[in-house]
Amino acid sequence: EKQTSILRQKRLALDERIRGRKALLSPVRRLPAEVLVRIFHETIEFPWKCIDTTEDWRHFDLDREFDADSPWSIASVSRRWREVALSFPELWAFINIAVTEELFEEGDYRYLRFVNLHLSRSGSRPLSVAIYENGDLPFDEL
Incomplete structure (x- = not known):
């Protein structure tokens, strides 16, 4: 036994x-890094798609930053994928910025650090930026 x-x-x-x-x-x-990057680039969706919820405003899914179609998600798969993703700034040249009260609360700078890190990873590449506001801020504060 x-x-x-x-x-x-x-x-x-x-x-x-x-x-x-x-x-x-x-x-x-x-696969060579260049081929992986090409595949990664094809999977990144920009800008976020919005979902019609009423006739007068749209709901934006503000939690998409770490979905499967983001460079953040790709970089978290394995050490090799992370190295490849971080080595190619063009993967980071697309950024979605959400403007909500929760993300910009006084003293909580996690989201700003996240945006800053994303921007630094884009290097000197031209940026494509999408800014979303979900309707909880007065227009004059934007």
């Missing part, structure tokens, strides 16, 4: 090593 348990543990360890080795042979790992 003890011997069987030991053999099972060894088999599980070997299976795990085999899975790791197979992952190294994955074709996507062999």
